[in-house]
Amino acid sequence: EVHLVDSGGGLVQPGGSLRLSCAASGFSFSTTWMNIVRQAPGKGPEWVASINPDGSEKYYVASVKGRFTISRDNAKNSLYLQMNSLRAEDTAIYYCAKSGVFTFDYWGQGNLVTVSS
Amino acid sequence: QSGLTQPPSASGSPGQSVTISCTGASSDVGLYNYVSWYQQHPGKAPKLMIYEVTKRPSGVPDRFSGSKSGNTASLTVSGLQAEDEADYYCSSYAGTNIHWVFGGGTKLTVL
Numbered sequence: 001e002v003h004l005v006d007s008g009g010g011l012v013q014p015g016g017s018l019r020l021s022c023a024a025s026g027f028s029f030s031t032t033w034m035n036i037v038r039q040a041p042g043k044g045p046e047w048v049a050s051i052n053p054d055g056s057e058k059y060y061v062a063s064v065k066g067r068f069t070i071s072r073d074n075a076k077n078s079l080y081l082q083m084n085s086l087r088a089e090d091t092a093i094y095y096c097a098k099s100g101v102f103t104f105d106y107w108g109q110g111n112l113v114t115v116s117s
Numbered sequence: 118q119s120g121l122t123q124p125p126s127a128s129g130s131p132g133q134s135v136t137i138s139c140t141g142a143s144s145d146v147g148l149y150n151y152v153s154w155y156q157q158h159p160g161k162a163p164k165l166m167i168y169e170v171t172k173r174p175s176g177v178p179d180r181f182s183g184s185k186s187g188n189t190a191s192l193t194v195s196g197l198q199a200e201d202e203a204d205y206y207c208s209s210y211a212g213t214n215i216h217w218v219f220g221g222g223t224k225l226t227v228l
Contacts, residue, residue, distance in 0.1 A: 044120065044206050045155075045163060047217035059216055095162055102151035102210050103168035110162055 002026040002106045004096045009111030016086050020111050022079040022096030030054075030074040033099035036081050037107070038092035048094070049081065064090075086115045121146065121207050121220035128226040129197045137223045139190045139207035145218055147188040151210035154183060154192045157222075158203045166205075167192060194225070202227045 008020040020036075036048040049070040050059045058070050069082040079096050094111045097104035122140040129135040139146065139154075146152055152170045155163035165174050167183035170190060180195045190209070194201055207220040 044123075044219045044221040045208070046219060047208075050216065061216070100165070100174075101169060102149075103153040103165060104155075104163075104208075105165050105168070105174065107162040107164070 002098065004098060004106055004108035006094065006096050006108035006111040009094065009113045011114045011116065012086055013117050014087060014115055016115070017082070017084045018086065018113060020081040020083070020094055020096075020113070022108055024077045024079065024096075024098070027098065029072075029077040034070075034072060034079045035097045035099060035104060036070060036079075036094060037097050037104060038090075038094045038113075039110075040089075040092040043092075045095075046092075050099070051079070083113070086113075088115050091115045120218055121209060123205075123207060123220040123223045125221070126224045126226065128228055129194075130228045131197050131199065133197050134193060134195045135197060135225065136191050136193045137205055137207075137225070139192070139209075139220050141188050141190070141209055141218065143188060145209040145211040145215070146185065146190050148212070149210045150185070152183065152185055152190040153208045154181075154190075155206045155208070156201075156203045157206065163206060197227050199227050201225060 003025045005023045035050045037045050039045045051070045067085045071080045096108040098106040154167040156166050157163045170185045171183045182193045204222045206222045211218045
């Protein structure tokens with residue numbers, strides 16, 4: 001059974017940094033594209049970033065380019081999102097999501113990130 | 118980055134059918150057969166219900182079906198049940214620049 005466990009969220013001041021983690025199990029993590037999708041309060045989801053199986057390809061939504069970095073450790077079956085220069089508009093629940101066939105077929109439980117002074 | 122357009126709400130009585138629309142553009146929904154639908158109950162993570170426009174993952178009831186015509190995709194829920202009451206979101210692949218777009222969500226109420 002696929003399990004994705006998100007961790008690392010919290011309250012951070014504008015301009016601050018936070019690192020999110022996602023622990024994966026129940027599938028071949030090292031051969032699977034992984035993603036981060038966020039959802040602001042009361043809004044629809046927004047794709048944030050994707051990373052290929054060996055970590056050599058990374059893609060980001062325009063609003064986080066240069067501030068966020070997605071990475072993975074296949075030996076630990078873990079996905080990470082380093083978030084720097086955080087802004088109020090980054091406030092959202094951040095989900096780790098496994099790629100399926102051009103879809104997100106499994107999602108973690110989510111991490112609330114609140115950017116506020 | 119443009120999102121997909123969904124009606125904010127939909128409703129139906131138990132046993133009835135309801136259809137939710139999702140309108141995109143010729144660069145996403147109209148170009149790719151990679152439309153997905155997600156169900157989200159309050160406080161929970163989204164759950165994949167439909168992918169590649171019409172396909173259902175294992176375990177999703179066949180009461181849920183998807184279709185597409187031009188730039189608009191649709192999710193139909195037949196034989197409505199109380200547990201179908203949730204928010205539903207569509208998404209589409211949008212190419213190598215934008216990658217993925219989502220709709221704003223439709224709150225389905227079972228009367």
